[in-house]
Amino acid sequence: MIQSVLTPFLTIAYEQHGPNNGAPVILLHGFPYSPRAFDEVAPALAARGYRVIVPYLRGYGPTRFNSAQTLRSGQQAAMAQDLLDLMDALGIEQAMLCGYDWGGRAACIVAALFPARVRGLVSGDGYLVQDIAHANQPLDPEDEHRLWYQYYFHTPRGVEGLKQNRRELCQLLWRLWSPTWARKDERYPLTAGAFDNPDFVDVVIHSYRHRFGYAPGDPALEWMEEALATQPVISVPSISLCGGDDGVGPPSLIDEDAEHFSGFYERRVLAGVGHNIPEEAPQETLKAILDLLQR
Template structure:
């Protein structure tokens, strides 16, 4: 079912599943997947880093794979602050003071938030599509029509019909998103089943629905995380060495000619646009992702 032996660590909210490569004494690297993906996105990256002596941690985000909530009373939140808190808790329970972070989509959001609010915990950052912090207070402002069209699935999830659709058709719906978001990735359809098993988690639907409702202020967040959400409304800068990887063929957020995120980064920063690559950056472009990490870690 899974591609590598699963380990578990218990945080205050989760029994968090993760895969580990390389020696425990190595410099830590944490690789974070997005929606609707899984740790399989890093199968061509994590073993390579481990073989080079890095301690590589690849967690299953809340709502994915064998990760489980510890209590039935814990809100099944998918909000950005919850993802960041999970990352911090993972680092704390594994005794990791500082790590190189690499993430995209939901995982990129967690990595960017920790880099912005706790820069001393982040050695460097590889982020898919730049500055991933949500600007929730301004989420009600309409975007250009083409962008709104690409976000159809988010609006679908705002409705009871969308909840039922994701519940009944999670495999087919997520497969459709894979194809739409990576339209030029020929290998994607064959690789999809490797990740799709991670969506069978009993909390997957609730976490996903909450994520897309909270970001538009249609659902309240976890009260315990409200302080972090308030901090994120200020859109804090990221002050760690960063490389942003952007897929030129990304079907949900195509790379723009101008880097609209540049001013959010106040340390060494570089943007790399990847031709022929869609949304699932590490799985579509493992060599470019690995190179970005090594370029930062070997400086």
């Protein structure tokens, strides 16, 4: 059952599994995904007595902005602030965090800047804090071509394309990013409805423009962006899960993110898994969470 909670800027919709008095675990989806990514992870954690919270990010599903005047920001600091606000509204002082893509970025930021709030971190693809000051440095051409959708969103044509073809475009990304996952076309319709949110397009476009410096951020979050510009180290116990067949960001042979973690840290490359890590590899995701919870 979907519940909701009022925070300063959003009414955040979320799904809860397990007892209210269980140790909290928050599971965070990315773009273009939804809480359905954790359909096999959340019940398994709840069965072990954990209180599992799976929110819809801003711009997804039933989550709504409280005011028409609020910037429909998709910047990294907004995602992190939403996570903090959710925890505060639900009375959660400390939680185990697991996220990937946008949700993983929110989890990494909270773990880096507010380590006392985080029991442990499972991150899809390592250290996800954006280095916006250096975002316009060209990558290797083999990496650049995978970011075509981001450059598309920088244009008016891309905005209209996402408005008119959001389900088709996002399904294409699912296919490109999880090329070896046999269940992607079966599972996609379960998530696609989350993109009908009235703020989906604005949040997505702002996210991919802000990270390149092409759109201003929310002034109220500038303090956090300044803190993130220092690329803060994550000190909480962490496990990085990387899809070996990730079509948007395949893992490098050498773990280039290790230097961003100062506490317990382990990288696990999952063979045959694409970008949608928890939905493609629920058992490996569950194991990583439990490994940290039981440390």
